[in-house]
Amino acid sequence: MAPMTAQGEEGAGAEMHALVERLYPLCRSITGDGVRTTLDIVGEYVPLRVHEVPTGTQVLDWTVPQEWNIRDAYIADPAGNRVVDFAASSLHVLGYSVPVSATMPLSELREHLHTLPDHPNWVPYRTSYYTPEWGFCLAQETLDALPDGEYEVRIDSTVADGHLTYAEHVVPGQVTDEVIVSCHVCHPSLANDNLAGIAVATFLARALAEQTPYYTYRFLFAPGTIGAITWLARNAERIDQVKHGLVLACAGDRGQLTYKQSRRGDAEIDRVMRHVLTASERPYRIVEFTPYGYDERQFCSPGFDLGVGSLSRTPYAGYPEYHTSADNPDFVSPGAMADTLAVCREACAVLDRNRRYRNLSPYGEPQLGRRGLYDALGGRSDTKQAQMAMLWVLSLSDGEHSLLGVAERSGLPFDTVAAAADALHRAGLIKA
């Protein structure tokens, strides 16, 4: 296991970026050894339980597909030079390309080539999971420079029965109710989508483990769509325990944070994220749920309808580098990942402390002075806020309002409200 660093989030930012760089070259897809190696590396940071689900397994409305592996792939020009080479970037091969070994004129080859004419020196990312095909992705300017002639094309891949691989890491909590944190691990050499998400999830897990959290936190490292569907299919009995969740994606670019609400829109995680983002000085955006995006699509499907939102910086398809070779490790920054991690930690801290209390002395105000609850409280303006927080907690602890509700209605910081609740709880004035 990698050594734990000093807990400054800046240190974590550098470490997360190092993890992104290490994972970057691997060729991931929805199945295959690239996913396994990725999980091996993440497993150096947090212990993982890896699951292998055989091809053909029925998972909800889907079937686990055949496994794809690739060893080499290239296009050699008439002179024998490898003008496109998988060894240089995993993006060069259409994901799930079937094997090919052939010679053909450029005109015929062109039908299998994908470029981005608007960004002539970027390589696009393309896949064909469920329709057997082969293809290469390359820069438009590489394509433009190719002379006519016969080209050797070779993709040394296999699409064969095997397994779908995903992993879980659990941070045990004080209760068995769970918070799920999910990130997709199926994209090849793309840094923001989703190595940054993987890195933030990994370091969030490490941070939570520093002290036993209230909730049990389950981290899910799984291929997009089919991975989440597989997990949901295999954990039917556990779903009721999932109280909240967060999907992490595009977590490392320099844009402002974007929280996409759950389908419910008023789930506790939605309110928590709203409160955390509103209370912070950061610029941010909160957007409505849509049934497109990442694995919140599955967690929020109407049969499950879980309280799962999604945290990104610039969201999916919102930046030109999206799904291109320009989404490389330079595109994500240690500071941005550290910032995403900080917000995740704040949100977990609020979630973990958010309780519904009952005022045990609800008729009139209890006499706080007699209990020393005015004295026990530091400096002057702090004191005033702390006193107000106690009065608010007493006023709203009717079994209906959570501490987050108290914070929302009072406009006080959640921490102040939670501290007031702790003091009142110690004094026996409220009970959970």
Place this chain on the structure above:
Amino acid sequence: MAPMTAQGEEGAGAEMHALVERLYPLCRSITGDGVRTTLDIVGEYVPLRVHEVPTGTQVLDWTVPQEWNIRDAYIADPAGNRVVDFAASSLHVLGYSVPVSATMPLSELREHLHTLPDHPNWVPYRTSYYTPEWGFCLAQETLDALPDGEYEVRIDSTVADGHLTYAEHVVPGQVTDEVIVSCHVCHPSLANDNLAGIAVATFLARALAEQTPYYTYRFLFAPGTIGAITWLARNAERIDQVKHGLVLACAGDRGQLTYKQSRRGDAEIDRVMRHVLTASERPYRIVEFTPYGYDERQFCSPGFDLGVGSLSRTPYAGYPEYHTSADNPDFVSPGAMADTLAVCREACAVLDRNRRYRNLSPYGEPQLGRRGLYDALGGRSDTKQAQMAMLWVLSLSDGEHSLLGVAERSGLPFDTVAAAADALHRAGLIKA
């Protein structure tokens, strides 16, 4: 029956205007032969079932009044010239005037004369349904030009036991649940109020009959207030089948469309009209329910509280020509009536397709690709919207959201959402 024209709404605009011009000269009131002739003419366009309800019949809190008919009326000046003549305009006689045949000085006659001093060349529209009176309406400048002297006044009218007349036209639907479309037929020579409404209702009925609609549409051509009350009194057993309704009034002036919500404010017709008007490029106004206006007053009375709104262009009393001779056929335009008709048709189309579905594969997303639901779908940007619409329908088909609800939440056009639902329904993924 008048021949059906090509279905361009412009053609319909011209035809509706021709109908307005044909109905314009008739002297309508809440009872009498003017109403019967009006219904005869409308009956040339759509078959009508005409009802005759005897004077004295108890209808809810009201009693059907005596029938009013008028053959001739005039004021002759001292020289014997007819200076005000019913033959020139039905507005010249106070509605429900009792008969009179007398000679009197101008000073005495004045008490029975109604003018509009602010619009000296317009003739006002006045009635006295429930207090026996007689009177004439004329232009202020006509009055100003009258010399002193003895005037002959004659109103050859009868107020006697008879009937209240109204008519229904039904477009049968796939279900017996009904949409009511109502327009008042009691105003004499006033084009916007309400010959335009009659014309739009008539042509809406013809358009709906082109294919069997989902709902059964019942068109009601009845005098205002007492007519709607009579219909409600005689159709107590049918009320439960009335699911939606629209009152058409002031439907032909050149102002922007105005939708007045039902008393409930959130009835399906309210949401449909909001969606149709918001989605269109038209300027429009949506206003709250008030218990004053046209027959929505009766349909929305608290005992019935039906989901009935009202569609106008410039609403009741909102234009200076209201209830004057300036509300003539020139005041309404073929284009404006065609536009009102178009919105009515769009609203009916949404109403008719608005269902609540249940996702039969609600756990995770169903695999759409396997069912060809990505291929079956035309051009590129269309495809994207169609796919989003399918995901939205799947996400929200929980038995709570209608397709209109899906359109509202997703911001997608209703048509796209409904087409997606059709595709999913054919694929067996949702059921109604």
Place this chain on the structure above:
Amino acid sequence: MAPMTAQGEEGAGAEMHALVERLYPLCRSITGDGVRTTLDIVGEYVPLRVHEVPTGTQVLDWTVPQEWNIRDAYIADPAGNRVVDFAASSLHVLGYSVPVSATMPLSELREHLHTLPDHPNWVPYRTSYYTPEWGFCLAQETLDALPDGEYEVRIDSTVADGHLTYAEHVVPGQVTDEVIVSCHVCHPSLANDNLAGIAVATFLARALAEQTPYYTYRFLFAPGTIGAITWLARNAERIDQVKHGLVLACAGDRGQLTYKQSRRGDAEIDRVMRHVLTASERPYRIVEFTPYGYDERQFCSPGFDLGVGSLSRTPYAGYPEYHTSADNPDFVSPGAMADTLAVCREACAVLDRNRRYRNLSPYGEPQLGRRGLYDALGGRSDTKQAQMAMLWVLSLSDGEHSLLGVAERSGLPFDTVAAAADALHRAGLIKA
């Protein structure tokens, strides 16, 4: 009993100001003879039932404290001059000061002196109810002028078993359901906080008694916090009858009116005050409930959660003169107190007439003309509003909407709506 004046609110303003001036010199606290004398004087205006509750009595979470009385107090300088003298202002002594009789150097005395350096010629108001202490309050410029030397300090006070004193005045209504009007009587020589509140409460009681109100109005003159808690503790069986309430505080300064909503936020008193303030031409502010302020804290504690709001002009701590000698009779104006009183009276008038009716003819509109309900109604524009009000009352009298709800939805004045309801009620068209 003081003679009742002409009912012009201006006259009442002058009388209220006279009452403030009369009460101003008294040294009030949460117990003691100052409270008793205050209640004696108020009792000259409205009959009071005075309650004496012994020291040591348990009241909810609190205990009635010992009684404090003071006869004299001063600081004499080395030359023997009384430089601070209780006889000049009751503010000069720290409330609940224990007795002291000593000579000490200025340096030692300073620890017991309270000033306002930012307002060097104002005397602050300070208390120490539950921690035994003694002290003096004085102007900073008085303190600055004191020469070094030995000072004689003397406080001739007693803190001893006795009673807590409060009083009630009841205006009997047509029903036993109660409205509570509460004002704190525990502050010494401070005019706005709360002699103005006492004066407005007193004159409101007199005004209500002029005719039997619908509700029974209970006026509570009690020390802040401990007084309200004592009343609540001793009236447990009566709480269910308290339907609405208003706490009056800071009711006489020249600032705009401020209504602080009850904890519930949508209590009837909240809606009434919103309506009255919105309908008036006055500037005003409506603020959310907070669990800090005056005795609404106790009435709105979660166990009681009564519909009690608070009416002030500039609220607590919102003006620099707050809790200083600058809050003197000049700080409050007859006009401001009259204005506060007028709003209280309007609010009571709305509360008292606010009923929920049921339309007895809910199917279609009843024929109002037949019942003379169009004739019975004065001038032209009045008539129109009165007719609209009748239609609105008929439309919304479904057992769900109160007259206030009708006024809110229709935008009509409450009086017009209530008059329409009276007319309809007389005609047998609605029942309560």
